[in-house]
Amino acid sequence: MYKDCLIIGGGISGLIAAKTLHHQGISVTILDKGRGIGGRLATRRLNYGNSQEGVIDYGAPHFTAQSPTFQNMLQEWLELGLVKVWSTGFNRDNKTYYCGVENNRAIAKYLARDLDVHTSTRVTRLEWRNTHWQVDTETGTTFTGTKLLLTPPLPQTLALLDNSNILIKPEIREKLSQVSYHPCIAVLALFSQPNLIPAPGGLRLEGNPLKWIICNHQKGISPSGYGVTMYASPEYSQSHWDSNDEIIVQDLLNSAATWLNSAILTYQVHRWRYSQAKEVYGEPYLAITKPGTLVLAGDGFLDSHLEGAVLSGLAAANYLLVSPS
Ligand SMILES: Cc1cc2nc3c(=O)[nH]c(=O)nc-3n(C[C@H](O)[C@H](O)[C@H](O)COP(=O)(O)OP(=O)(O)OC[C@H]3O[C@@H](n4cnc5c(N)ncnc54)[C@H](O)[C@@H]3O)c2cc1C
Known part of the structure; x- marks a missing residue:
């Protein structure tokens, strides 16, 4: 099995992916340009x-939970005292709405606690070096990993791919660029x-x-x-x-x-x-295998809510666990 994975983006999608890989013994490093962890889970x-x-x-x-997968995860977070039910309906829609007990960013902090996280670290370029990815950052520090997961909002991911001269099939690129x-x-x-x-x-x-x-x-x-x-x-x-x-x-x-x-x-x-x-890609993640394994995920894929980001990160991690090095 491969040993390590770099994850760009420490929002909920990157964090859920990181935790899933970490539990399976993969060494994970998260890089995020923000001062704090959590992305759009912000306080x-x-x-x-x-x-x-x-x-x-x-x-x-x-946030809400519609899928059994996220409902099970939430159950665990409720028992831990990490989240609570805030309301059973805004504008009388009868949905159960959850939020962090301390605040919403605290959920991200909890998920990140055993992980190798580098904040204030903006990634500027990605390069495949025959056996691994090399990632350059604005601070001048370089990181390496056998596999790479990108979870920023899709326009930012595409800008990073373009800046790194990483080519993807034109029809897929076109579909990705339609996510606004x-x-x-x-x-x-x-x-x-x-x-x-x-x-x-x-x-x-x-x-x-x-x-x-x-x-x-x-x-x-x-x-x-x-x-x-x-x-x-x-x-x-x-x-x-x-x-x-x-x-x-x-x-x-x-x-x-x-x-x-x-x-x-x-x-x-x-x-x-x-x-x-406004519209999403329509699949949980996108895997690119050449020149090396590179996976794109985040809330632009399945559904642009917290739950969609969680499910995308989880699906991306499960793919990364079985994909060839
Ligand atoms: C105002 C607002 C209201 C919302 N309301 C709701 C709601 O009511 N219910 C709900 O379920 N969802 C809501 N959402 C959406 C929800 O917050 C997102 O779907 C979810 O948090 C996205 O998680 P993510 O991990 O996919 O992306 P993000 O949280 O955006 O994480 C991506 C991370 O990538 C990092 N990044 C980007 N580029 C780089 C780079 N070059 N180098 C390093 N790091 C980089 C960013 O700093 C960010 O932390 C709302 C969002 C906002 C902003």
């Missing part, structure tokens, strides 16, 4: 003075007082400019501060991508005024160029 702390702290999920606010993503601007804000967002602390508006508003205090992850996440619609995010943060914050505050009850203390704006795919 940040906002502080105001010494007393007020908001803990704010600003990527996926929650909605942008999403998220405003993370800390308020001085409780808000009027109805229980359980999430309101899906599907409006423009405000698509979603979340109270992280009611959600249970921000006990000592009133941290709110406001997600702009794809249309607004597209048209205001280059607008000043002040303008974006003011627009979303105006739109959310009915549910906000106090002064904003501090805020940050995060621009997700790739939040969720």
